[in-house]
Amino acid sequence: MQERYEPAAVEAEAQQYWDHQHSFEAKEDDTREKYYCLCMFPYPSGRLHMGHVRNYTIGDALARFMRMNGRNVLQPMGWDAFGLPAENAAIANGVPPAKWTLDNIAHMKRQLKSLGYGLDWNRELTTCLPNYYRWNQWLFLRMLEKGIAYQKTGVVNWDPEDKTVLANEQVIDGRGWRTGALIEKREIPMYYLKITAYAEDLLESLQSMPDWPERVRAMQANWIGRSEGIRLGFPHAIGEGGVLYAFTTRADTIMGVTFCAVAAEHPLATHAARGNAKLQAFIEECKRGPALEAELATQEKKGMPTGLYVTHPISGDPVPVWVGNYVLMSYGDGAVMGVPAHDERDFEFAKKYGLPIQQVIDVEGRPYSMAAWQPWYSEHGRCVNSGRYDALKYEAAVNAVAADLRSKGMGERRTTWRLRDWGISRQRYWGCPIPIIHCKICGAVPVPDEQLPVVLPTHLVPDGSGNPLLKDPDFINVSCPKCGGEARRETDTMDTFVDSSWYFLRFACADNDQAMLDYRVQYWLPVDQYIGGIEHAILHLLYARFWTRFMHDMGAVPFKEPFARLFTQGMVLNEVFFRKPEFGRVQYFNPADVTISTDKTTQRRAAVLRADGKEVESGGVVTMSKSKNNGVDPQSLVDEFGADTARLFMMFAAPPEQTLEWSDEGVQGAYRFIKRLWKAVYEHVSRGPAGGLDRSTLTEHQRGIRRQAHQTLAKVTDDIGRRRTFNTAIAAVMELLNALAKFPHASVQDRAVVQEALEIAVVSLSPIIPHVTHALWRSLGHRTALIEEAWLKIDTEALQSSTVQMVVQVNGKLRGHISIAVDGDEAAIRDTALADPNVRKFIGGAPVRKLIIVRGKLVNIVV
């Protein structure tokens, strides 16, 4: 064994061994229990970032741990390869998105390999290749057949200068990101997937998914947003038998309705705007307004009367109809009944426009004042000023109102969802073509299965002015599959969330070019452990759950939930440094180019840019990002310290579900620890082979170190296997190593105990730092490869101890420590506790009122 730890050599050797042995090629084996460990696949942006390293290190550590615990592990990798950045790169550099993407994939694949991840590369898949995306198209056609995919109009951001549709992120303050032109809203025909058909099931199943984080389930439940209430009608005289419908969960407040508000897109608004130029202008303003819910919710509430009146369904009173910019056309019927007294938004609206506010709910007799909104105004209570509903509580009132409305044919109970159907059409080049052909005679005709895939041409270079597919006659001009006449191919492509909604299924059979899925799906799926960023908690995971349900219903997979267990890891943060010039934009500096010094006495930190020796400002610790220039390239870390140090630091610096702060010193610490581990093994083996362990003749000291070694093994096994807290697992091994450093190597038994403890340390860390432990396992005298070894067994006998330490409190304050025999009874514990001199001092002469004993932990004496 070499004295010096040289990561480059150690890591090359281990990686070569795994490669030659095909160690991570997964094979179906019905006799073995499988473990499908999947990390969210990356977008091939160019280089790996720290978030990737964190994600894949967590996955790899788990996969290796499960493998050593006897599971048949599958850990695949692929590329989420369609998307906007490739088009942006094309615009900037004139490179076709296909070439840019594939070059990035090649580079990132090398990086993943250099980090030593145990991935089965035979199953690699790339979503921008036809052998993958043809099945998007195939399944889309199945959805069309079942009515799950359908066409309707949708609103997009239109840049009038570039004549192109922009993504929300390309719209900055209402203007196009490249042109600066004011963005218009346009309604165009698009394809939608009817995820709302599964709303109920998607929501209900969350309750039987205990291995998903509570917060993710809560976020999804809120997103789906089930509301039970009443859809009620306000008759009006516009058109024949006209009724304005609105949904409410607070039918008990119906007698407090003083107005109705409709969305700008509502038919009543359109009707009223005819011949009303002011209203027309207001409606246009609303339609131009923000598209993002966050902006909609914070914008100032504005409205305008339509001049129309509807009839209150109970009282028969006329109710004015307003257009309100806070009413969403996409929720319910695009109209709300305005109850200013008991809804905060309605209250604000009524105050602003002088609409009457009528209290109809009494909450515990509290006095109601119209001067300012109080949070309790929207609480449940008893009806007042409500005619025959007076004194009824919430449920009784709702029931009575529902019955009355039903008898008048003006209302019914209704469940409404916040969830909307998934619009998948993108007016963009770099995506999966939607397999539709538009014929002047036959209309929208699905591409027949035998003509799939509709291949996306790869040589086009977008220039920012519209979808280049529109300018490609070879792609556009086709004949109609139905009538054979001249027709035009659909140029919209699919949302990239489609690609990621089923890739986890395809890993089971990525080599099948005849079918989307095959029998191997039944062996590997569902995914046992899915790992990815919390930022995907709603959209991606909900779409994947929906997609899997559709495939279940068509008989393609035997399960509804694709991910049995979910783990969401936190983001990677770093400090951000900048200078704000008097004029112009803020300048960001990479932390690698900044030196930080700390004044010992004042604790003041000063950050200086090395290039010019002048100070820069710190903007705190934020998510690593290109725009803030605070990213650290994982490659530089691997080159300088090796993959094991990178992996160890990532896993040690924070619990995996929390944010992780970058720290150069922390990396140094991880490197130092690996060197210490190496040295400990070196010093042990350079004394020659250790003899066998004789458990019956151990000294107390030897038994102590054995107990700690096996306690460490037990803790690591639990921390990785159950808690997923790699940071505390590593800390436990560090403690063991600290103890070993003080332990003698004198006798044969000393050395046997050390050998056992070192093996425990090496095996415990092997999921996290697989290269160095691969080498150390051999150094400790084993001929086998560590990756083929089983996880070590905990010797429960070694854990035994004859005494146990307990603490003694007086009135809840710590006053002493006692040592008690493991089998000591309560009387013995009590007597020992009361005999402690410091304890007696604090009891004084006072009588003991109560004595609480928590076995093995503490005694609390209450006086």
Next chain:
RNA sequence: GCCCGAAUGGCGGAACUGGUAGACGCGCCGGACUCAAAAUCCGGUGGUGGUGACACCGUGUGGGUUCGAUUCCCUCUUCGGGCACCA
């Protein structure tokens, strides 16, 4: 605005089911080795008071439940994630 999290020494974090707050690491201080430095090794390190044994204070704010609260409940503050065309 709505939904979901988080807050503990100089710093990252630990304390798993209400039971010893600060494990482990970083940084810092002192020492050993060295001509010197780096590396390495040993010791110390929440605050205040005390020579000391020790005592008091201390987990974002204010309150509550309990023999006992970092942990449970309520309030507020700050920070982070998501909000449907970024992935």
